[in-house]
Amino acid sequence: MANETQRAHVLQIANTRFATKQFDPTRHIPAQDWQTILEVGRLAPSSFGYEPWRFVLLKDPQLKEAIKPFAWGALNSLAGADKILLILARTDVTYDAPYIQHLVEDVKHKVYSPTSPQSQHFKVFQERDLALKDAHDRFEWACRQAYIAMANMMFAATELGIDSCPIEGFNYARMNQFLADHQIIDPVHWQIAVMVSFGYRAQPIKPKVRQPLGDLYEEV
Template sequence: MNKEAIRQQIVDTANRRYATKKYDPHKHIDPADWQTILEAGRLSPSSFGYEPWKFILINSPQVKEDIRPFAWGVANSLNGADKLLLILARTDVTYDSDYVRGLVEGLHHHQFSPDSKASQSFKHFQERDMAINNDRERFDWASKQTYIAMANMMTAAAELDIDSCPLEGFNYQKMDDYLTTHGIIDPKHWRASVMVSFGYRDQPIKPKVRQPLGQIYEELN
């Protein structure tokens, strides 16, 4: 495929992706396609490479019914999407946290020290550049990373002719309380960040309406 064809494919995929409001409950995603979508999320970039996310696939009919009363924006997905994915964000990513130590030593096989140049660089970034000083601010920072992973999964799905919809329409406190009460999360480490559904639409794709590029893009020369 030449470069022009690749460019066109990228634009076609962007137009193909559509926030699906109505799914066909009788159509199911091929397991190999689903693993590819998950891999696109797993391989997503994150700040300092600390991957402050976790993906939870909600298969349980009981859990779906339990969250329905406080997840108004998820109702259409509950009624037909093949996959409903909850994405968590960490609240405890700090330069000296056990989580970061585990990544540095267990995954990257480097010696860890909170006094190392790398650790102190991350500390400076969080506390000075980003002004992150508490669990809520750390969660907000981590939550931004999860949206990168979600967007990559949605794009991968569109490449595979699979539909999706990003979902923020739920009560976050009630969701966190539910997940905590049922032992799904430890709130000292995790909170709900966003949800996303996948499946096959049972509605036509509407042409995208977006602002012209000239209104949202400029160059500083």
């Protein structure tokens, strides 16, 4: 069993992770810390281990400026966070997709065939159990996984003394169009899931306001 110090530390991190509205624009995340956060994202769990995501750092000041008119929820972050990360999710994860063949052969170093039991099991899982009908459904499913990567990155950042803010406050259609226009995504294969900023807060942490555990946890 974990000891009291470990439990207190975990809760301390959960209470310190704070959707930061005001960042200190003069502070920058050290390269090694940033690599660690990205590594945590890379190591995040995904369905069947198919990693349906990509992380894109929005660095170019002109690109940052250009998204302001349709990214209201990112304005605070754009004003001072050191990193604005776009988390993209795939629309095209299917048992017979070239991407899956690549992942199985080149990453997992296993034999791939669309008719293998593993591929056919995945097909049934997606089409019957998850009832994914089209690219939009597959994207929404990939998004759910992308959010896990984001959450893990935010938790890790807090551990490193780095603040963050998850960002859904933008027009998704305009953002996807913008990313396609700038050749950042091929919209047939990718859409944006969510954004997340990282940096250092220039405001005190607000104490957490949450429902009591008894209102959201039960045992059956």
